Each structure stands twice: as structure tokens, then as C-alpha cells.
Amino acid sequence: MLRRYLRLLGxxxxxxxxxxxxxxGDFVIEGIISLFWTATALAPLFVVYRxxxxxxxxxxxxxxxxxxxxxxxxxILEGAINPSLTGVVEHIRKGxxxxxxxxPADAQFLVSTxxxxxxxxxxxxxxxxxxxxxxxxxxxPPSLLGVLTSLVLLGTSVLLLYSLWILTVSAAFYVVRxxxxxxxxxxxxxxxxxxxxxxxxxxxxxxxxxxxLAVMTTFPAQAMLDRLPWMSLxxxxxxxxxxxxxxxxxxxxxxxxxxxxxx
Amino acid sequence: MSLRSTLxxxxxxxxxxxxxxxxxxxxxxxxxxxxxxxxxxxxxxxxVAREAPVGQxxxxxxxxxxxxxxxxxxxxxxxxxWMINYEVRQGTLAMRLLRPISPLWGYAAENIGAMPxxxxxxxxxxxxxxxTVGWQAVPQTAWGWAFLLVSIFGGWLITFLANxxxxxxxxxxESSTKLMDVWLALFxxxxxxxxxxxxxxxxxxxxxxxxxxxxxxxxxxxLMTNAHGFExxxxxxxxxxxxxxxxxxxSLGLWKRGLKRFAAFGG
Numbered sequence: 184m185l186r187r188y189l190r191l192l193g194x195x196x197x198x199x200x201x202x203x204x205x206x207x208g209d210f211v212i213e214g215i216i217s218l219f220w221t222a223t224a225l226a227p228l229f230v231v232y233r234x235x236x237x238x239x240x241x242x243x244x245x246x247x248x249x250x251x252x253x254x255x256x257x258x259i260l261e262g263a264i265n266p267s268l269t270g271v272v273e274h275i276r277k278g279x280x281x282x283x284x285x286x287p288a289d290a291q292f293l294v295s296t297x298x299x300x301x302x303x304x305x306x307x308x309x310x311x312x313x314x315x316x317x318x319x320x321x322x323x324p325p326s327l328l329g330v331l332t333s334l335v336l337l338g339t340s341v342l343l344l345y346s347l348w349i350l351t352v353s354a355a356f357y358v359v360r361x362x363x364x365x366x367x368x369x370x371x372x373x374x375x376x377x378x379x380x381x382x383x384x385x386x387x388x389x390x391x392x393x394x395x396l397a398v399m400t401t402f403p404a405q406a407m408l409d410r411l412p413w414m415s416l417x418x419x420x421x422x423x424x425x426x427x428x429x430x431x432x433x434x435x436x437x438x439x440x441x442x443x444x445x446x
Numbered sequence: 447m448s449l450r451s452t453l454x455x456x457x458x459x460x461x462x463x464x465x466x467x468x469x470x471x472x473x474x475x476x477x478x479x480x481x482x483x484x485x486x487x488x489x490x491x492x493x494v495a496r497e498a499p500v501g502q503x504x505x506x507x508x509x510x511x512x513x514x515x516x517x518x519x520x521x522x523x524x525x526x527x528w529m530i531n532y533e534v535r536q537g538t539l540a541m542r543l544l545r546p547i548s549p550l551w552g553y554a555a556e557n558i559g560a561m562p563x564x565x566x567x568x569x570x571x572x573x574x575x576x577x578t579v580g581w582q583a584v585p586q587t588a589w590g591w592a593f594l595l596v597s598i599f600g601g602w603l604i605t606f607l608a609n610x611x612x613x614x615x616x617x618x619x620e621s622s623t624k625l626m627d628v629w630l631a632l633f634x635x636x637x638x639x640x641x642x643x644x645x646x647x648x649x650x651x652x653x654x655x656x657x658x659x660x661x662x663x664x665x666x667x668x669l670m671t672n673a674h675g676f677e678x679x680x681x682x683x684x685x686x687x688x689x690x691x692x693x694x695x696x697s698l699g700l701w702k703r704g705l706k707r708f709a710a711f712g713g
Binding site: 212216219220223226227230231233234235238239366367370371373374377381382383386 | 476477479480481482483486487489490491493494500501624627628631632634635640641645646647
């Protein structure tokens with residue numbers, strides 16, 4: 184069973200990379216645009232830290248780590264999660280989701296692996312560049328334990344992002360015209376470029392429990408700095424698994440409601 | 447198409463735009479939710495200003511500024527670039543060209559027609575601003591109100607015409623949505639949407655004063671929050687309308703030459 188799905192994933196990946204190789208020119212354009220976006224993500228940071236040495240307990244170098252995680256996750260989001268799932272919205276609107284549902288494999292697996300944009304991995308490189316620069320400013324390398332914990336958290340963050348996307352896509356079964364869902368999602372995700380301790384009151388609650396942005400970027404950055412309490416790590420793992428289960432339930436419910444549009 | 451027939455068609459076009467906005471109100475709600483960036487920036491900047499004011503901005507001033515930024519963004523939205531890209535690719539632009547009126551009027555009417563729906567969001571937010579930070583959140587003088595309205599209209603025109611110009615570029619290349627992404631990135635950094643332009647280093651600020659972005663969001667927001675005296679405001683407004691004129695020339699020029707290259711694919 185598992186081997187069959189792994190083979191299927193291999194096939195889908197190969198198809199996507201072949202498609203990407205056809206548009207090699209995109210590599211340069213994507214690279215330039217992603218560097219450009221990284222620069223714009225940094226601009227507010229420069230403006231803020233022109234005024235202060237540290238904000239809510241985060242120095243400039245430490246805040247760079249958060250932006251680094253943000254950039255890295257954005258690369259994963261736009262390279263591996265967004266492209267396939269935007270396709271689902273299109274399928275639902277046109278009624279062509281039928282063809283996916285008819286195939287003898289899990290529909291969620293199929294729609295989540297249809298398309299990858301390998302060129303977006305440049306964003307991940309930009310993120311790693313930011314880590315290096317951030318630690319250069321802090322003046323000490325990260326500890327091995329810190330790096331290992333942050334890698335675990337990378338897993339939970341990707342799982343969280345993916346689950347959130349599945350939840351958003353499930354909404355497409357109920358609301359008819361949702362072309363700008365992608366845009367909506369990325370603009371909410373934008374808030375994750377700031378250390379979570381900046382937010383207080385209602386926003387802090389929303390960003391930790393409803394849309395767990397804090398867990399996605401601030402936790403890994405804290406882990407790299409050896410500042411993450413162990414309880415938070417446990418909560419991040421348990422919480423993201425719970426989120427994944429929830430999104431799976433919602434997906435199954437929504438797909439039950441799917442009535443082939445038109446035709 | 448004469449000017450008179452265009453003017454006669456406008457009320458109907460606006461009504462169509464309004465009905466469309468009503469029909470797709472769920473989509474508008476999603477759009478409003480996705481433009482909540484100023485509220486997040488408000489949380490960030492008030493946190494920064496908690497200990498001591500930044501420049502001349504204290505916590506209250508940031509609340510005022512970013513609520514105004516939210517309001518202005520709602521009222522100056524335009525999405526013609528994506529529409530044009532889509533319609534050029536699908537070939538449906540041909541249908542619009544068959545009408546005895548320039549498609550640009552159609553796009554403009556669709557955008558403006560959606561504004562009354564936007565007021566349902568804007569008025570409560572503006573009232574909330576007045577409730578929390580007092581009457582300082584809206585212009586204090588009659589000329590202030592007049593300038594604010596003119597600057598919002600000017601800001602919308604710049605946004606819309608830039609949309610048209612970039613959208614039209616899809617007639618020259620396959621798709622110009624990537625170019626729109628670049629424009630948007632510049633817009634976010636330079637417009638005063640993420641932070642008041644004033645907080646920028648002086649050299650960069652001079653550059654921003656000459657770029658169009660600052661006049662899309664920054665200027666209306668500053669006028670709404672009473673940041674300028676009469677003369678300074680008038681000068682900035684003049685620059686804004688210079689940009690409106692320039693954008694008008696660029697976008698109409700591109701549009702006229704681009705249309706000759708249009709071949710309706712598909713159909």
C-alpha cells in the first residue's frame with residue numbers, strides 16, 4: 184500500500200520536473216522575483232530596527248531568523264503546496280474533479296501531488312542565506328540540538344501549512360467563486376514574518392490557536408536559538424498532528440458534498 | 447464612440463458593476479480579509495511605540511494611521527490587470543471590443559461599481575477609528591475633506607491606470623501577471639502601506655516622493671489623519687495628479703498600440 188503510493192509520488196514528481204525543465208527560462212525569472220520578494224520582506228524590518236535595538240525581546244539578527252523561516256516556508260508553500268491545490272479549486276469550478284475521484288487512489292493524495300514547481304526552491308536557498316547572515320550578526324553558531332529541534336519543527340510547520348491549505352480548499356466546495364483563495368492565504372501567511380511575541384491580545388490568540396502562524400515560524404527560530412521550552416515542542420507536534428487529522432476529516436466531509444458542477 | 451454616448455452608457459455600466467459586486471459578495475469578503483495587512487502592521491508598530499514614540503508617531507498615531515490605510519486600500523482597489531490578462535488569454539476580450547464603447551470604461555465601471563459595497567466595510571472601520579482615537583482620525587477642516595476625496599480618487603486612478611498599463615502588456619508578451627507581482631512588491635514597500643513614509647531614511651524618502659506608489663496610499667492616509675498643512679497638502683496633491691496624467695498617457699498609448707496586436711485565440 185505504502186509502496187504503491189511512494190511509486191505514485193515518484194511518477195507525479197517526475198512529470199512535474201519534466202514540465203519544469205521545459206521552461207528553463209523560468210528559472211532565471213523566478214530567481215529574480217523570489218530575491219526581489221525577499222528584499223521587500225526585509226524592508227519593513229530595516230525600517231523598524233532603524234528606530235530600536237530590540238523589539239519584544241528580539242534583536243535584529245534574531246528577527247532575521249524568523250524572516251528566514253518565513254522565506255523558507257514560503258518557498259515550500261509556493262513550490263509544493265500551492266500549485267497542486269490551486270488546481271483543485273479549478274477542478275471544482277469546472278466539475279472536472281470527477282476524473283480525479285474516479286481514479287483508484289486516494290483523492291486527497293492525488294490532488295496534493297499533481298504539480299510541483301521546482302524553481303521555487305530558490306526561495307529556500309534565500310531562507311538559508313538569511314539564517315547564515317542572522318547568526319553572523321548574533322555572533323555565535325547554532326547548537327546541534329537547536330538545529331535538530333528546528334528540523335523537527337520544520338516538519339510540523341509544513342504539516343500545519345498543508346492542513347491549513349486543505350481546510351481552505353475544502354471551503355471551495357461550499358463557496359462557489361473563490362479564485363482569490365491563494366491570494367487570501369498568502370496574505371494571511373504574511374503575518375508570520377514577525378516574531379509572535381509582537382502580537383498581543385486577540386491577535387496573539389488567533390495566531391497561536393486558530394491560524395497557528397506563531398508555531399510555524401517563531402518556534403523554529405526560537406529552537407535555533409535554544410530558547411524554545413520543551414513543552415512548546417511537544418505542543419507543536421501534538422497540535423500539528425491534530426490539525427492534520429481535523430483537515431482530513433473536513434476534506435472527507437466536503438468531498439461528500441461535491442456535486443459535479445455543470446455538464 | 448462619441449463622448450455623449452459614452453456618458454449615456456456609464457450609469458448602466460455602473461449599475462452592472464454594482465450588481466456584480468452584490469452577486470459576488472462572498473468573494474469581496476475574502477478580498478477584504480486578505481487586505482488586513484494594515485491591521486497586522488498596526489499591532490507591530492504599536493508594540494514598537496509602546497516604550498517611546500517613533501519619530502512623531504505614538505501608539506495612538508499608529509492606530510490612526512493604519513486604520514486609515516485600511517480604509518484607503520479598500521477604496522482605491524483595482525483588479526483590471528488580472529481581468530485583462532485573463533480575457534486576452536481566453537480571447538473573450540473580443541466580446542468587449544464589439545461593444546460601441548471602449549473596454550477601458552467597462553473595467554473602470556466594474557471597479558467603481560463595487561465601491562458602494564466596500565462602504566459596508568469602510569464606514570464601520572472609520573467609525574471605529576473615530577470612537578477609539580477621537581475626531582483626529584478624520585479631517586478637521588472643510589478643505590481637508592475635499593482634499594481627501596480628491597486624493598482618494600487620484601489614488602484610485604493611479605492604481606487603475608497602472609493596472610491597465612501592465613494588463614495591456616499581456617498583448618505584447620504571453621502573460622504580464624509576473625510583472626504585476628513586481629509592481630505589487632514595489633507598491634507594498636514604497637506606498638506607506640506597511641509603515642508611514644516619514645519613517646524612511648531621508649534619501650530614500652526623496653526617491654519615494656518622486657515615485658507613484660506613495661500617492662496611491664500614503665497621501666490619502668496622511669490627508670485623512672491631518673498630517674499636512676494646507677500648502678504642503680496642495681503641493682503633494684499636485685504631484686499626485688501629475689502622476690495621474692502621466693499614467694493616463696502611458697496606459698492609453700500602450701492600449702492603443704497593443705490592441706492592434708490582439709488576435710482572439712479560442713473565441
